Amino acid sequence: MPALIDLLLEGRRVAAHGGWPRVRVEPAIWRFAAEQLGTGHWTLLGLWGEAGERLAVHLALLDETQPGAAVVSLDCPDGRFPSVGQYHAPALRLERALHELTGLEPEGLPDRRPWLDHGRWDRRFPLGAPGPAREEAPYAFLQAEGEQLHQIAVGPVHAGIIEPGQFRFTAAGETVVRLEERLGYVHRGVESLMAGTDLARAAQLAGRVSGDSTVACALAFAQAAEAALGLEVPPRARRLRVLMAELERLANHLGDIGAVCNDAAFALLHSHCGVLRERVLRAADGAFGHRLLRDRIVPGGVAADLGADGRAALAALVAEVRRRFPRLVTLFDETPSLRDRTVGTGIVAPALARRFGAGGFVGRASGRGFDARRLPGQTLYEGLAFEVPVLETGDVDARVWIRIREVEQSLALIEQILAALPDGPLAARIEPAGEAREGVSLVEGFRGDLLAWLRLDAEGRVVRCHLRDPSWFQWPLLEAAIEGNIVADFPLCNKSFNCSYAGHDL
Amino acid sequence: MRKLLFESLIRLPLTEPPPAPEQRELDALAAALGERARRRLGRSLAIREVDAGSCNGCELEIHALNNAFYDLERYGLRFVASPRHADVLLVTGPVTKNMREALERTWQATPDPKWLVAAGDCAVDGGCFAGSYAVEGGVAAVLPVDLTIPGCPPRPVEILRGLLALVAPLPAREATRGATS
Numbered sequence: 001m002p003a004l005i006d007l008l009l010e011g012r013r014v015a016a017h018g019g020w021p022r023v024r025v026e027p028a029i030w031r032f033a034a035e036q037l038g039t040g041h042w043t044l045l046g047l048w049g050e051a052g053e054r055l056a057v058h059l060a061l062l063d064e065t066q067p068g069a070a071v072v073s074l075d076c077p078d079g080r081f082p083s084v085g086q087y088h089a090p091a092l093r094l095e096r097a098l099h100e101l102t103g104l105e106p107e108g109l110p111d112r113r114p115w116l117d118h119g120r121w122d123r124r125f126p127l128g129a130p131g132p133a134r135e136e137a138p139y140a141f142l143q144a145e146g147e148q149l150h151q152i153a154v155g156p157v158h159a160g161i162i163e164p165g166q167f168r169f170t171a172a173g174e175t176v177v178r179l180e181e182r183l184g185y186v187h188r189g190v191e192s193l194m195a196g197t198d199l200a201r202a203a204q205l206a207g208r209v210s211g212d213s214t215v216a217c218a219l220a221f222a223q224a225a226e227a228a229l230g231l232e233v234p235p236r237a238r239r240l241r242v243l244m245a246e247l248e249r250l251a252n253h254l255g256d257i258g259a260v261c262n263d264a265a266f267a268l269l270h271s272h273c274g275v276l277r278e279r280v281l282r283a284a285d286g287a288f289g290h291r292l293l294r295d296r297i298v299p300g301g302v303a304a305d306l307g308a309d310g311r312a313a314l315a316a317l318v319a320e321v322r323r324r325f326p327r328l329v330t331l332f333d334e335t336p337s338l339r340d341r342t343v344g345t346g347i348v349a350p351a352l353a354r355r356f357g358a359g360g361f362v363g364r365a366s367g368r369g370f371d372a373r374r375l376p377g378q379t380l381y382e383g384l385a386f387e388v389p390v391l392e393t394g395d396v397d398a399r400v401w402i403r404i405r406e407v408e409q410s411l412a413l414i415e416q417i418l419a420a421l422p423d424g425p426l427a428a429r430i431e432p433a434g435e436a437r438e439g440v441s442l443v444e445g446f447r448g449d450l451l452a453w454l455r456l457d458a459e460g461r462v463v464r465c466h467l468r469d470p471s472w473f474q475w476p477l478l479e480a481a482i483e484g485n486i487v488a489d490f491p492l493c494n495k496s497f498n499c500s501y502a503g504h505d506l
Numbered sequence: 507m508r509k510l511l512f513e514s515l516i517r518l519p520l521t522e523p524p525p526a527p528e529q530r531e532l533d534a535l536a537a538a539l540g541e542r543a544r545r546r547l548g549r550s551l552a553i554r555e556v557d558a559g560s561c562n563g564c565e566l567e568i569h570a571l572n573n574a575f576y577d578l579e580r581y582g583l584r585f586v587a588s589p590r591h592a593d594v595l596l597v598t599g600p601v602t603k604n605m606r607e608a609l610e611r612t613w614q615a616t617p618d619p620k621w622l623v624a625a626g627d628c629a630v631d632g633g634c635f636a637g638s639y640a641v642e643g644g645v646a647a648v649l650p651v652d653l654t655i656p657g658c659p660p661r662p663v664e665i666l667r668g669l670l671a672l673v674a675p676l677p678a679r680e681a682t683r684g685a686t687s
Binding site: 118120121122123156157159160161162164165184185186187188189190192193204205208209210211212214268271272273274275277278281291292294327328330335500501502505 | 507509510511520536547555556559560561562563564565566567570572573574575579585587588589599600603604605606607608609612633634635637638639640641658659661667687
């Protein structure tokens with residue numbers, strides 16, 4: 001099995017690219033990389049295109065055996081490139097989206113149905129040479145054939161306070177035979193809005209890609225910009241970033257644990273977890289001035305300092321969660337009617353999680369222990385001790401337990417940071433590089449690894465920025481997880497995944 | 507479980523006193539709602555939330571209204587699953603082009619009398635997504651808005667204040683009207 005490093009020797013290294021190496025390769029090497037992905041070598045981290053001054057497609061790859069990551073690029077002056085999706089299914093939706101946004105043509109792409117472009121925009125190919133709008137047409141859901149099958153259409157407006165998207169179930173009686181998702185309803189055109197703006201405006205947009213991951217998105221964007229500009233973030237700012245990232249993880253996991261129980265009709269845990277989540281948001285507000293910590297991470301550092309009061313609030317928070325949470329975990333563990341719903345429900349096979357490179361609790365509940373915080377070259381968590389929990393069963397129950405363990409790890413990380421917070425400046429000064437620069441970063445959000453890639457021009461404006469949410473590789477697994485389960489267990493499965501619509505639709 | 511339940515019995519409630527509706531919101535409502543409509547609006551309101559392209563930040567804070575600290579239902583305000591059961595649509599997001607029809611159809615499915623609240627900066631005027639090829643630029647570009655609640659996202663207490671303005675007792679409104687006319 002070839003190592004990623006061998007592939008890099010086949011290409012021409014791009015000089016002004018920070019983070020990991022980026023190489024430009026010939027079509028044959030591109031195709032080889034796609035085939036290798038298909039046979040299970042390496043993991044797909046991202047696939048995006050640019051159709052501005054240059055026409056090119058980029059493939060971000062991860063080598064998990066000899067840990068390392070790289071970007072492989074193919075210039076496609078005629079606007080065509082060999083489809084990766086024809087060899088590797090996880091690339092299918094990324095390629096459909098890439099085509100609709102840039103107009104670049106993935107040759108051999110087996111699924112030509114529109115994904116983000118529902119035929120309602122005023123133009124086609126917004127990131128490329130815009131053409132007349134696509135014609136609206138009914139979406140051709142995949143067929144399931146058999147006796148006495150019926151379909152259930154759900155969405156895009158769902159029966160709760162949640163994001164919009166469409167689910168089409170085919171069921172035999174109570175049992176789901178096939179689920180197919182249709183997304184793109186919350187596509188806001190973030191990448192187009194970023195093009196040509198300064199770093200401050202683009203950072204603001206990055207922080208509004210996905211509300212529950214505003215810290216992770218802003219951090220991924222900031223780190224990519226810093227990698228591009230070769231900026232060193234001051235030690236205090238680095239620690240405050242980790243603090244914010246772990247507060248975000250804590251709040252989301254607490255909310256999710258309660259919400260999964262609620263979807264199994266166990267409201268007591270939902271109420272108690274809701275109280276703890278609210279306490280995290282209030283402590284975050286007291287410490288940094290925003291409940292969700294929006295706009296608190298900026299390129300160069302952080303925009304808010306932690307004072308003595310904030311420190312005390314966070315210490316009190318950790319003590320409170322440490323006091324209350326273990327009893328909630330015991331209650332979860334010892335309530336048979338609840339475990340009856342979660343154990344064995346919505347199983348994701350480890351092989352599938354590995355193939356899709358599923359991150360976060362979806363991957364870790366199915367035996368894939370990858371954590372971007374541990375990727376070589378990611379130095380943000382240096383000097384901090386934490387464990388990455390991994391389970392093998394891949395069911396709703398395992399995804400809850402991963403969250404429970406990660407709550408404990410986040411508490412420990414917050415304590416470590418509060419105990420030894422270095423003094424010093426909050427941000428490094430940003431100077432334009434005077435030349436075009438590029439950078440990439442991978443950040444572990446509460447859902448999993450989030451990729452950010454950008455190119456800046458000589459004045460420091462964003463030419464092209466791409467953000468890949470972890471949900472891209474988790475949504476397809478939800479379709480697999482629900483197969484053979486009863487329709488009534490879908491909310492439970494869905495909540496245990498808690499994929500982002502906004503982060504995916506961009 | 508027994509321990510937790512017993513403890514909840516003896517522990518003081520976490521629920522906080524209600525915030526007073528803000529003058530700004532009451533004024534906006536007085537202008538938006540006819541007298542007849544206001545008289546028909548009871549103390550109990552069913553709200554249907556619609557995400558029309560939000561980043562999900564507003565949804566998180568709307569969710570928080572149901573936790574023990576805010577306990578929205580004590581005011582007779584509750585979230586319902588169907589627009590057919592709703593008096594109020596609470597809309598977030600800049601209204602993406604891909605969600606426009608779904609939002610319009612949800613509004614059409616809501617029986618009269620009905621009110622429309624736009625929550626969050628995006629819903630007010632498109633927020634930082636205004637000008638994109640993929641958004642309409644706020645709820646008012648698509649449907650008649652009765653009340654706006656700005657913020658990115660608005661804090662739960664701000665959302666609560668706005669919604670309480672909808673159910674504030676009539677005398678308070680009369681006073682407001684008197685003060686503003």
